[in-house]
Structures are given as structure tokens and as C-alpha cells.
Amino acid sequence: MKGAFIFSLLLYFNIMSLYAHREKTYYLFGKIGETEVAIQLDEYGTDCTARYITKKDKYDSILEGEILENGQFNLYSKHWDKDKKTTIIDDSVYLIEKEKNIWSGTWKYKDGKEVNFVLTPILIEALNHPYTSAIKKHVITPFNAYRTQDVYFTDIKKEKISKGIYIKHTIDPISKISFFRVLNNPKKNIIADTINDKLVAIHLNMINEKYSCVYAVSKGNYTSNFEVHFLNPQLISFSINTHQACYGDQGEDSTEHETFKMIDAKKIILEDLYWFGNKPQPELQKGEYEWFQYRYKEFGPKILALLTELYPEKITPQKPIECNYNDVKLWEFPEWYFTPKGLYLKYQSQTNKKCDDSTWSVIPYEKLNGFTTMEFGLIK
Template sequence: MKNTIIGILFFLCVHNIYAHREKTYYLQGKVGETELAIKIDEYGNDCVASYFTQNDLYNHLLEGVILENGQINLISKYWDPVKKQNITKDSVQLIEKEKNVWTGTWTYENKEKIAFSLKPIDIEKLNHPYFEAIKKYEVDPFTAYRTKDVKFKKGKKQKISKGACIRKMTDPVTGISFFRIINSRKYKIQADSINNKLIANHLKMINTKYSCVYLGSNGEYSIDYEVTFLNQDFISFTTNTNRSCFGIKGSNATEYHTFKLIDGIAPKLEDLFWFGEQPQPQLSSGEYKWMQYRYKVFGPKILEILTSLYPEKINPTEAIKCNYNSVKAWQFPIWKLTTKGLYLESKTLTNKKCDDTYWSIIPFENLKSFTNPNYNFTK
């Protein structure tokens, strides 16, 4: 039988499904000489807490209850294979005595008790090296506190397109790498805003590593990236994430990301390419008019273009297993920009092995008459 971490994970899963998280507290202070930060999530009368110390940035988990007087009682356990029972490792009693002042008692396995006090984490006072990024892109106080001493190491530069370069940056402690865009005034790439977005994402990745790997050894989290497009207006990149949190069966995820350089906002595909009549209406993803556009205009037009470009892939004989010659396969693709053009990944709904349509790239030249006039992808 594994230690109590499995029970806590089950608790988290159940409450994510059946309960609404009412409030989250982000607190920091000292227990004896140990500086720590703790995050407490309320689920009705139940709660789950994560904490780390200045000497051990990996998550330690606690679970507990909230009493009628507002006191929070938390415990952590481990399984003793000799006694064949759960042993309480730490227990914590904590209450907000006055606004923003929390006091309590920390009891260790050896019964030693230490009184302590905590206060909310104030990111304004952390002297965080990337304060602008954490403020603008909503990095939570727990992550901000955990990464307040991060020092990224510069890696190699990589040229993506004419005048467009990125640089690899690595956190040497966790080994998590991501990238930054190098400003280029010659080619009008001003990347300060998007780099703050990338920094914020990098900090969140580091926090995920510490949250996913239990006590520094049990579990794994890693992420790789590939930048597929970069010009003066947009960046597209792919991330591949592998995780096996707390040693539980792992999972892999591939995601496509596209952002505007000027503000770090992710555009909709309709912001870049429009196949309907003018003037173009303002559509929100998922609404009725957007769905009708995707069904009646977008899907048929994409199939028409791909059929002219890749007849050997779309013809009925070759496409019978994957239904690439069906409008439905192209109504709701996931997408990214590449140096060769717009990549659309089919969602066939019949065979997931068909989703990775590596060939389905529409060159920007073929999209000129459908491209937002504010952007030029063929420079």
C-alpha cells in the first residue's frame, strides 16, 4: 500500500468533480527557523493544503477540515508497513485571529509542538526578478513565492525566419527550458510584451514540476517546445508535455499555441483568415453564428483548398479510413502557423490515428485573398 499521497490525490479528484472550491489562501511565514509558504483550498467544510520550505521547494501535502469557528485542522500521514497502519506525520491547527494574521500550532511526528504565525503572500514585496510578468499574466502568489529566487541560464540562439530569432532559457535547478524572443528593431520585432508572457508561462512550468514530483523523486514532469513561426506580428509554437505526477501512470500532451507579439493575446483563427462574406462579423467561438460559419463556409472552403493542393490525400480511395474528403473532418481543426503556411490538424471523429495530418499545410500564398489586411504572412 502506498503512502497517503494517493488518498490525497483521490480527495482532490473527487472534489474537483463534485465540489466548488470556495476560496484559496496563499500564506507565508516561519515555523521555528523554517521559512515556508502554504496554499490552502477550501471545499465546503473540507480543505487541502500544499506547502514548501526555502530548503525544499517540492510540494508537501496536507488534508483536513474547517471547523465552525473557522479553525483549519490539517494532517499528513504515511503508511507504516511494519505496523500496517497510517501514521500521522504532521498535524497543523491554524486560524485567522484577526484580518490577515493567522496563528497556529505545528505538531511533528515526535510530538514536538511549535507555535507560529502566517500572513498573506504579498507579491509586491517579494522583490521578484520578473515582477512585471507575474502581475500582467496572473501568476498566483504561491508560484511567485516559489520562483522568487529563480535565475535563468542563457542558451543558444535559433533563427526562425529572416530577422526573427529566439534564445533558449533554462532554470538550472529544475532543468525546465523555454524560450524568449530576441528583439529586432531592424525587422520591427519588439518582443517585450510577449516575452513577459513567455516568462510567466516558464514560471508556471517550474511550479508544475515542483507540484508534480513528490518529495523530489516520485514522479516526473518535462516539457519540450518547437517554434514553428515568428514574424513581426505573431508567434506559433508547439509544446510536448510529459507528466507522471506522484508516480501515477504518465500522460503526454501536445498543444499548439499562437500569440500576438504586441500584447501576448491568443488570436482566433477568424482574426487571421476569413472565408465568409464581407463585412466580417464579430463572432465568439461556440456561439450559433460561429458554428454556422464553420459548418457552411469554413469547412467546405478548407476541403476545397486542400483537395486542390493534395488530391492524393483527399481522394476517396486514399481517404476512406480517415474521411479526409469529408467536410466534417475540417470544420473544427486545431491549428498553428508554420514557416510554410497555415497548418490544420484534422479531427476526423472516427480514427484518432488520422488526426496527425502532417501534410495539411495551406501555403500563405493560397490564403492571400482570405487574409486579414492588417497582416502580411508572405514577407
């Protein structure tokens, strides 16, 4: 069953890029012989892919194939024979939904042995998952819930974020993925149950990313770390740094900056907090045409003006010009998060590699007074 190899995995991701729209996904499990297996089955037109795991082996194995006119899924695991310079099919899997939510299948191994099996949907309620509350509130697929049903977190240490406000570092000892939770402190009005459900969901997804990235344990690498920048009774800002080198590729580093409301764990965008427009703020959705126009015409110029006032020595070009921070395009779509001193903004530039990380570009909260739509306790 563990026949998928690097060629198949790369082909899987090529298929993913070809089809922007995934038509349907099924989350199934059952016993194949004596082994319990969970499968995520994805449709892409007449093509299909599947990931499967077992209770003992949580790392993804990949199948890919086609869907016949009668609705049968024909899937194959393959590997690349470097000597013969050709693709070799290892196992073949045939699946069809015989009745609603009841799938019949045959697994044919490369040695010719065949095993018939039946699959049914994965029901999160039936998994007895230790973090069912977080899974139901946030985006955890049934497949990933199945994979993490035996997870347990161990506390590592406590970290002070500000006076009377602490987080605890916690780790999953099996995957070695660590993250954090916020500690309750009623005296400081830190009520963390809701945000901690969100943090658990993020932690579970990070574990799933590792098991999806690393093939057969040794093929690939996934590591992550985090930093909490700001935490008060209303808001939390933190960053997650990730390194992924999946299936033997060169790898890449990425950083995500996240800001959530503590009360309901909803994600915050800058327009929820500050408005730099000349007219009353309309209801904008990130990515809409009006949002882009606002960022181009009003947000970017105003941010540049504030930074020029605060940091003239950085914004005014010096000779030789290595990084022109005076370019308004750098500041139209900045990365951002809160710090104890103010709003941090990191320019967005895809071309100038000589620019520094703009760690200096923090706008103090008092400078944002006139643009505040919701204070969230940011100004003392």
C-alpha cells in the first residue's frame, strides 16, 4: 500500500495547479484487510487524486487516476524507475459509491493479490477527538481530524508577554510541532477559552502540514516557530515562521502575521481598526475592487506621509540609492501586526532585494488617533 513515490507526489501537485476548482471532496475510512485506512478523495473534472493514511502511519501516501463515466474512480500508486527511465505502477485501487455514503472498492497489489473493502464517511463526532470543540468551530477537515485523533499536547514553558499576561508553549511529542496557548488571568481581563480553541485548530493544521509535506519520514522537512508580538484583553498579534522542503525539493520559508479578536477569535483586517479615507468608511471586503482602489489612492499615500514624518532619514533617499522607501507602492499592501509601541508595517517589494526588513517602520498608536475606527485597548 505504501507504493507512492516522489514522481507521483510531484504529479499530484501538478494536477492541483492545473485545476483551480476542486469539484468535490470525499472523506472516507474503513478496513482494507486488517488495516484501518482514511482517504481524502478529490475530483478534478475527469481526473482524481487521493491521499491516504493509516492509524499507524500518519504520513500521506498519494494515488492519482481518472473517473469513468459510471462514476468509478480508478487510482494508481506509481514510482519512477531511474534505470528503466519509466513510470512503474505499483498498486491499483478501484472505488465506486454503490449506495449513498457506502463505497465499494478493490485494492490490487503489484504482486497480483486483491482485497475487497467498504468505506464510509469519516464522522468527526465518532472519532472521540480530544479537541472536537476546536475542530467544529474552525477549519479542520474530517481527514485531518482522523489523523490527529490521538494527538496530545505537552506544556514546555511559560512566557511573559506583558505585565500579568502570559502564554504557555506546548508541543505534540510525536510530530515535534510546537505552538502556544494564552493563559487566563481574570485580574487582567484575559479570558482565553475562545482564542485558545482557534490556537488549537492552528496547531492541528500545522501538524497536518508536516505529515502532508514529509514523505516516508525521511523525504522532506517541515519546521515552524512563532512569536507573539502583542496581547491584551481585546486583541492578539503573532507570527508563524515556516520552512517547508517537501518531497525532496529545495524548500521555501514563509511567514504569516495573524491578528485576532480575543472575544470571538475572528480575524482582523486593518480596515477594521483604521480608516485613512477622506469620505466615511464603506463596507469593504479585502480583495474587492473598492478595497484595492482605497489602498492605491488613500491608504498608501497616507502611510507614506506618516512614515516620512516619523522616519525622514529612512524615507528620504540617500545616495547611493539602494532601497527607495519613498516609493508609495511599497506601502499599499504592507504586512502588519501590533507591537507594544505601535502598528508595525513591513513594505511589500518583489524586486529590490537590497531593502532591509524595515524593522523601524512602526507607527505609534497616538499618531493613529485620528484614523481609529475601533480602539480595542490599543491606546492607553
